[in-house]
Amino acid sequence: MSHQSQTPRSQTLRALLPGDVGAGSGGDVQTGGVQKAxxxxxxxxxxxxxxxxxxSGLGWLIAGSxxxxxxxxxxxxxxxxxxxEWLGFANVRTAHLNTVIYGFASQVSVGVSLWLMCRLCRIPLPAxxxxxxxxLFYNLGVTVGVVGILRGDSTAIEWLEMPRYATPILFVSYALIAVWTIVTFRLRAERHLYVSQWYLLAAVLWFPWLxxxxxxxxxxEPVRGVVQAAVNWWFAHNVLGLWFTPIGLASIYYFIPKVIGRPIHSxxxxxxxxxxxxLxxxxxxMHHLVGGPLPAWMITISIVASVMMLIPVITVAxxxxxxxxxxxxxxxxSPTLRFIVFGAVSYTLASLQGVASALRSVSEVTHFTHHTIAHAHLGMYAFFTMVMFGAMYYxxxxxxxxxxPSNGLISLHFWGVALGIVLYVVPMSLMGFLQGTKLNDPTIxxxxxxxxxxxxxxxRTVAGLLLVVGHVAFVGNVAWLLVRMFEPYRKPVVRILTGEAETLAAGK
Amino acid sequence: MPVISFILLGSVVLLPAVALWALRWATAAGQFRCPDKAALLPFDESEPVGVETDLILGGNRR
Structure with missing residues (x-):
């Protein structure tokens, strides 16, 4: 890419970087005139x-919880x-989904992505x-959307419930962030791409398309009939797989090697x-529509592709x-490693459960039951959210x-959410299967x-309360950390920045 | 419905084309040529291979 950085357009972009970096003056290693920061x-x-x-993501996490x-x-x-009445089940459940997906998960994803992209491109974040x-505009969009849902303006389209007057704000804000991620990539000082960058770039391009x-x-311009369901599930399933999953995997591929000081195995x-x-x-x-009035070939292709997902899942595992x-x-x-490894194992489990649930014989039992809810939480929480917690700890x-500031709050956070999500997913998966079996029995x-x-x-409510305890512990620790930003630096309780931890760990 | 046609056409043609272009660019740029080097990208002079960077909890105090 060094030849690209000679173009006038790249020179214009480079002007956005801080003086020493953009000018490429001095430094140890340079690529295309940009110095590694x-x-x-x-x-x-x-x-x-x-x-x-x-x-802002954590604020939405508490609201969503x-x-x-x-x-x-x-x-x-x-x-x-x-x-x-505005707290009726339909409103509250929908508002929960949208606050955690668009308010919490997407915002934390963007924060982690920007930081990872800058670290791997070896440049400061431009502008x-x-x-x-x-x-700020993104948060305005989420606020308008969630208030709209609670007012009863939901579109009633799964994962797209925010009213039409909120979504343009979200889309434009997100597009700006995506463009900026790509600009950061274009300005990179490191020529080689790490696998995390592949995942991040793909995610920021896939999401606006979806x-x-x-x-x-x-x-x-709504399509008609069952095509709506097909488009809806194409979107909803791909938000998980082509937006959150790549960012989660990008984080795992970066943080595990960084924490343990060892490159990835292969x-x-x-x-x-x-x-x-x-691919x-x-x-x-479409495997969410098994048994629905769609052409059989569409669902069959989807089931085959779901089984083919064993390839990336097994390679990652x-x-x-x-x-x-x-x-x-x-x-x-390491709190980072603890959360990230929990998330990585959950990714494998969620994917295997997803493959099994896509099969017609299994779907006939588990569809329309709490098994699907358990699967969604295994993917979105046990995998993705845990990885994001780990990334934020780093x-x-x-x-x-x-x-x-507090080891105790870190432990409370981990054990609260780990026990909470296990207590949520395992019983709900089992109960969903039993529920489906009973629903298919005409004598019951x-x-x-x-x-x-x-x-x-x-x-499930008890499990949810454990998750809330963990979230409050984390937010408390973050708030305490921020308070310390305004205090003079003093010897900390836990030591990342001083290097003492590494020294002690090495037994020196 | 021209907008939908445009989007469907984009999804079917444009995205695979972009993916193929990315794959071609990566191959031509030698992105797959030195996997050992690429695997070292998270590390640098200040935090090289072998340095653990986040061991902060109880275990390291023993």
């Missing part, structure tokens, strides 16, 4: 925008908060103020995993396992130049099936 300089350039994305608890309680106690402004196409085909396998995901995932969504081999004990010492001390009354689910749904 020091890690501390990169972290400092990301401070404001990444903090904005993380903090509370909405989830209300929705969960309403499933077994329908009269709960019954006096407020960080622009990204911060995009973040979101824009679904918006047009379902809201602006770079070839990682590239094979990326290209096979790119097969896009076809998977092998790569992560062999990279970690001999280093699992370090999970006791990034926040480096961009704030402050250490985590529907009301009996509903009553069978009640104790399990109460257990």
């Amino acid at each position: 020091a890690l501390a300089e990169i972290d400092a350039s990301c401070r404001v925008p990444v903090l904005f994305f993380f903090l 509370l909405l989830a608890i209300v929705a969960s309680i309403k499933l077994h106690s329908p009269g709960f908060l019954g006096a407020w 960080p103020g622009l990204v911060t402004v995009a973040n 979101y824009g196409t679904a918006q047009v085909m379902l809201l602006l 770079y070839y396998l990682s590239v094979l995993g990326f290209w096979s995901l790119a 097969f995932y896009n076809w998977n969504g 092998i790569n992560h396992h062999f990279t970690m081999l001999g280093h699992f004990g370090k999970m006791r010492q 990034i926040l001390p480096r961009i704030t130049q402050r250490e985590w 009354r529907f009301l009996d099936v509903v009553q069978f689910t009640l104790p399990w749904l109460k257990l």
Whole structure:
């Protein structure tokens, strides 16, 4: 790419970088006239925008968690908060989904992506103020959308429930962020691409394509009949697989080697995993419509593609396992590793469960049951959210130049969310399977099936409360960390930045 | 519905074309030529291979 950086357009873009870096003056290694920046300089350039994305994301996480608890309680106690119609189950459940997907997960994803891209491109974030402004508009869009849902303006299209008046704000803000990620990539000082960059670039290009196409085909110029369902599930499934999954995997591929100080086991396998995901995932969504009135070939292709997903899943699992081999004990010492490895294992499990659920014989039992909800949480929470927590544990001390204030809150966070999500996914998966079996038995009354689910749904509320405890612990630790930003630096309780931890770990 | 036709055409033609272009560019640029070098990209002079960077909890105090 060095020849590209000689063009006038690249020179214009390079002017956005801080003076020494953009001018390519001095430095140890240069590519195309751009000097590699020091890690501390990169972290400092990301401070404001990444903090904005993380903090606003965490705010939406707390809001989304509370909405989830209300929705969960309403499933077994329908009269709960019954006096407020805007807190009806349909509104609350939909608002929960949209706050955690667009408010929390997407914003934290963008923050992590920007930081990773700068680190791997070896340049400071160009014009960080622009990204911060995009973040403010993005939050405005989410706020308008969630308030609209609670007012009853939902579109009733799964994963696209935000009203039409909110989505243009989101789309434009997101497009600006995506363009800026690509600009950062174009300005890179490191010629070679790491596998994480493949995943990040693909994700920032895939998401606007998915979101824009679904918006047009379902809201602006809606297609008719069952094609709506086909487009809806193509979009909803791909948001998970082509937006969140690549960013989660990009993070895993970066943070595991960084924490344990060891390169990934096989770079070839990682590239094979990326290209096979790119090839097969896009076809998977129709397996949600098994038994629906769609052409059989569409669903069959989707089932075949779902099974083909075993290739990227197994390559990723092998790569992560062999990279970690001999280093699992370090999970006791590193919060990042603890969350990331939990997420990586969950990715394998969620994918295998997804492959099984795509098969016609399994789908006939599990479809329309709580098994699907458990699967969604295994993917979105146990895999993706845990990886994002791990990434934030690594990034926040480096961009704030402050250490985590409390070990206890880190442990409370991990054990709260780990136990919570296990208590959520395992019983709900089992209950969903039993529920489906009963629903398919014509001798069992529907009301009996509903009553069978009640104790399990109460257990789900308990699991949700454990997740909330973990979230509050994390937000408390982050708030404490931010307070320390305004205090004079002092010897920390936990030590990342001083290097003492590494020295002690090495037994020196 | 011209907008939908445009989007479908874009999805069917443009995206695979972009993917193929990316693959061709990566091959021509030698991105797959030195996997050992690419695997070292998360590391640098200040945090080289062998340096653990996040061991902060109880285990390291023993």
